[in-house]
Structures are given as structure tokens and as C-alpha cells.
Amino acid sequence: METQPLNFEVIARDGNARAGILTTARAVIETPVFMPVGTAGTVKGIRFEELESRDLDAQIILGNTYHLWLRPGIETIKAGGGLHKFIGWERALLTDSGGFQVWSLGKLRKITEAGTEFRSHIDGALCFLSPEISMEVQAALGAEIAMAFDECAPGEATPEEARASMELTLRWAKRSREAFDRIAQVANLRSGHTEATAQVNNLRYQQALFGIVQGASYLDLRRESLERTVEIGFAGYAIGGLSVGEEKPVMLEVIEEIAPRLPPEKPRYLMGVGTPQDLIEAVARGVDMFDCVLPTRNGRTGQAFTARGKLNVKNARYAQDQRPLDELCGCSVCRRHSRAFLRHLYLSGEMLASILLTHHNLAFFLDTMRRVRQAIRSGQFTKFHREYTEQMNSGLE
């Protein structure tokens, strides 16, 4: 059975920036798109109804294979009918492979050719993750987009370390591809005859696999990684291993070198990046998809993103400030609540501070991407880019 799990079409270009439509079985996703991060099956601090609301209207969110595999565990998610059904989210999902999370454990993990041995951050139990296991777990989670199992080089890696890491990632990419295809084949055979049975079977055959380009900050390694990853062949390509300690100009240089060289007919995903400005810089260099914990994490620590830069609600200057977080924002938080009230909530340790700041920050990120798409489609992206940056740098009053 030949099905197209994912369709992507570029509908407008403005310089290297592209606007496109990414279609999955569950959602029509306009790109460039920002994907809120739902690590443990929840985008922290926000209800799914709010993610679906007009303020945010997120069409796709992330799930973390590492976290969900350890807790609640695959058996529980399978019993719940896959990740969508378990968490109650009918729109699209992307799951990472667990590679980056395990890598982030640092001393708690040991990387071998076979895969990565590590200790669970929950109970210290010894675990093992490999390309094959990651594909099995991601198939059970049933996201529309799964990621190849990769290894990441640190920001300060030597050329030798970076090459070794890149070569391992390439071997793992091949194993990921093969494991994914075997799983898809079995799933298709099992569920093959009717659409209905395929759906029960966690939509396996509707899953698409993305490859990940690594190579640290070495452009020659990055280019080689790109070519050899594309050779293996994936439904989309990610740029991994950025925003891991390198300087910002280095990050932009890698993106500028790699993004435009990726196959133009496939979606391009920059993993784990970044601030609203980073997003726009990456869009200008040809990236289509983003995820980042900044809007949610900063929301929980009292930081709001605004059109004029970051606002720290703890600041005493906001004690009696009756203005909304962002005077240019139309989200439900900015329509209703003052900086003074949000500061009070934050200083009182009230959960509502996190809830409201998370909502505003996600609204801000998602609205920025809406405006980016509109600018590309109307051929105004360069102007938008300049004005957005100027306003961002103008500072808060």
C-alpha cells in the first residue's frame, strides 16, 4: 500500500524565505511554523483548548520520546490508543528521537556504536536507546513526524570529535531509516486492507521520518552530513546540534550554509531554536519549522516576550503599571490583565502567573510566525524583517 504520509508544497518565496503548506493526515500546517514543546505529553502550563484557540491556533506540537518512554511508558500510551488519544490532541504531533535528550544527560550516559546506555532521570534505572528502539517507540507514539536517532556534538567539539559524532549519526540515520521502513511495512501488511484498521494501528503507515544534519560548527562537516543524509533519503530534513553553546553568529552561519542547500521540495526543520529574532533570521535563510521551550520556560520564570524585547514582570517598575504585557498584542492575557497584576501573581508564587505568561508568550511566538508567513506571501518579508528587528531593538518604555 502506497500512501503519502506527508505532503509539502512551497507556495511562495521571498529571497531564501519560503512559505509553504505541510499536510498530514490530521492537520494542514502553514509554514514557517513554530511548534510548541509538549515534553511529557503536555505543553507546560497551558490547556489543549488554549493551544487550539484563535489566540494560538497551534497546528502541531512536539512530544519527547525520551520522557514519554520512561513515563508513563509505551504500554500505557498504547493502551490509551497512541499519543494523540492518550493526551487528547487531535492535531499533528512531531516526536523527537530521544537522541538529544539522552545526549543532554552528560555523564549519566554512555554512547556506543549500538546506541546509548543511560540512567533514567526519574528512578536511576539503566536504560538503552538505539535507532531501532527509538523507531519502535516513535511508531507506538504515532506522531505524524518521527525523527531519526542522532548524536550531537558539543559546541566546543574538535574537528575530530565532530566528525566522529557526524559519522555515527549517519550510521544511525541509516539504521533509523531501515528500522522505520521495516516497521511501516509490517504495519501496512497488518492493517493493509482498510483505512480503519490502519488508524487503529496508531496510524503507523501515516508516519513520516525526518533525517538530521549534524557536524557542529564545521561547515565542511555540515555539508558532508547534508549530502550523505539526503542520500539516505527522508521526508524532511532537520538541522540539529545548534543552540548548544556556540556563538549566535556561528549558528546563523551554519544555517545560512545548510538550509538553502537542503532539497527544496522537502520541509526544513531547525531543532530547538530560538528567540523570535532567531526564528526570523532562520526563516530568512530558508528554514520552515521550529521548536523551542523558550516561550513556555521563560513564562514560568516571569519573562514575557514582547514586540519591544523581553519584559521581566518581577521588575519593581511594573508594580503599578496598568498597561498590558505588550501593548501591541491582542491575546486574551493582554486584553484582560495588567503588568501590575501579573507581577503581583508572580511575586505571590501563584500558578496563574505561569499560566498567563505562558499563554502570552506562545501567542507572541505563533503570531510572529503568522506575520512572517503573510510577509513572505505578499513579498514583503525583507521589509517585515527590518521593521521587526528595529522595533525589537527599540527597547521597552
Add this chain to the structure above:
Amino acid sequence: METQPLNFEVIARDGNARAGILTTARAVIETPVFMPVGTAGTVKGIRFEELESRDLDAQIILGNTYHLWLRPGIETIKAGGGLHKFIGWERALLTDSGGFQVWSLGKLRKITEAGTEFRSHIDGALCFLSPEISMEVQAALGAEIAMAFDECAPGEATPEEARASMELTLRWAKRSREAFDRIAQVANLRSGHTEATAQVNNLRYQQALFGIVQGASYLDLRRESLERTVEIGFAGYAIGGLSVGEEKPVMLEVIEEIAPRLPPEKPRYLMGVGTPQDLIEAVARGVDMFDCVLPTRNGRTGQAFTARGKLNVKNARYAQDQRPLDELCGCSVCRRHSRAFLRHLYLSGEMLASILLTHHNLAFFLDTMRRVRQAIRSGQFTKFHREYTEQMNSGLE
């Protein structure tokens, strides 16, 4: 200027149970009513939009004078235009007097004839609260309903202690009444000529004051407190000092003795009580208004109220339970999420667990009261009371 800050009308009776309409400048409140507790200007873990939603539709919430006075402080709330505007809530508010909160501080407070000296739980600063100060603070907060400043006797108080406490509460009730009237008079004089100026002035003249009946578990003291409180004259009457350590039958006996003896044309408010069953028992004895932290507090500790009793989501038996918290509940949480998912969120320490459990619990309490009102109006309260209790005692599957 003579204005009616509060209007109350009993529209149906069924035994001692009554259904009524409480009208304030901002809300039409059907009674019996449950008022969610918004201690520090937020009902913990829930957005105001959700309080207003069809699931909950809370017409009135509480604010705590003690907490708001200490943080953010009256100057900040005044600068924000009063409590309604500061927090962004246009429906009705009731503020307690701070008496109970200060009393709860235990060793941190010293009670004299003049008032109560205590140390702030935030920074240890020495503070002093009296009937006069409480009335000033509550006037600035600007809730539709303010409470007299009272003193509470502990559950195990001797008759002598209980009498002394009751007598002090009566003297403070008189002082509260006088201070309130002076403030209202000044406010009326100041703002007197137009409705508009009165509104700017924090709606002071639209505020109503409730008295509080004390007397621990001594019925003779309770009756005396009732008579002498009614003599002073208030817009409504509360039963205070219950649910502070006494046995449940004692609590119900006091309610049964006092509620029906309160002036029939005024609203009756049972402070700080209780479980859904407690609410219904008190309604059966003639109470109109309730507040309690149980739905919000228990929500944060993983306990859900259901038609068949309390459900602890931490319980391992729910690990793969695909049913909603309460199969009879139609709230947005029960329509969307399983026990298994909520358990996972709770065990993962995710904020969304508190958010969703709080929502369900408030929906459950508010829906119970909706059904109570309907039952009274249709003369079916006795039947409802019996069936509700039977179902509650039938236990969870």
C-alpha cells in the same frame, strides 16, 4: 443618596431549603451559591475566562482582605482601580474581613480589645488589624459584599472562652458596622451627585456588610450571638467558626439551630464549608451561600470530587483507566481527558494536572449547586438530597 447595594429575594422553598436571587450592581446570583476562593486575587490554578465559562459560570468569587492587604497592598490595588479592575473580574466579589486569617496565625498573633496584632506571613513585619482598619481596607478593595471583623473560638473552646470570644466579636461587629457606615457616608457625600463618580470611587456606596454569628459549638451562645448580631443589623448574616476542628454532627447541629432562625429575608452564608455533601446538608438547613478551598486545594493535591466520592488520581489502579474522572460529568476536562492521562500528569509534576483537576472540581461543585437550585425550585429537593447522598456513598468502581 439612598441606594440598595444588595437585593435578596427568596423565590422558592422546600422544607428549610431555599432558592433565591441575590442581586448586586455587577451580578445576578442564584442561591444557594458556591463561591470559589480567590485568596490573593486569583482562584488558584484557573483563569478568569474559565470561571466565566459555561462549565463553571461562577457569578461571585472571594478575595482575602488579609492576603491582599499584605500583598500587593492597598495602594497598588487602589492604583489599579479597586480589586475588580486590578484582577480583571467584572462579576461580583465578596471579601472576608481578615479576622479568620489572622486568627489562623495562632501564636503569631495577639488579640486585644482594640484589634489583632500579628506578624506578616510574608516578611514577619508587625501588623495591626481592627474592625475600623478592616472596613477601610475592604472599602478600598470594593467588593460587593464586605464582612464584619470577627474573632473565632477554637473547636475545643470552654464555655467561658467561647463566651468571651463571642462578646468580643459582638463589640467588633458594632464597631465594624459604625466604621462601615461612616466610610459609606463619606463616600456618598464625596461621590454623591452622579452614579459615575460613585463608581470611580470603588463603588463604595454599593457595598453591603454582612455580620457573623459566632459561639463555637454552644447552642445557647450561638442563639445569643444571633440575636445580638441581628440587633446591630446587617445586609446578610454569616455563620462563622465552623469547620475548625469540631465533629461533623456538631457542625450540622449548630447550622440546624442557627440557620432557620436568621432573618428570612436576608442571605445566609456558611463560611469555609465544605464537601459537596456538607453543602447539601447545610442547604437542607436553610443556608444560601458557601465558600471553601476544597475544590481548588484538593485539585492541586491530585484529588477529584466525583458523584461517587473522592478519586485520588495518584492511585495505581488508574494507570491505564481510559474513563474520565467522573463519568457523569460533562465538564471540558471529563469530555477530553482520561484518568490515565491525569495520573501521568500528576506523577510527572506537571502544572496541567493541577489546572485540570481544579477545573473539574470547581465544575463539580458549581454544577452540584445548580442541581440543588433546580431541585428546590421544582419541589424535589428531598428526593435530590436522598439520591445524591446514596450515589455519593455508593463508591467508585
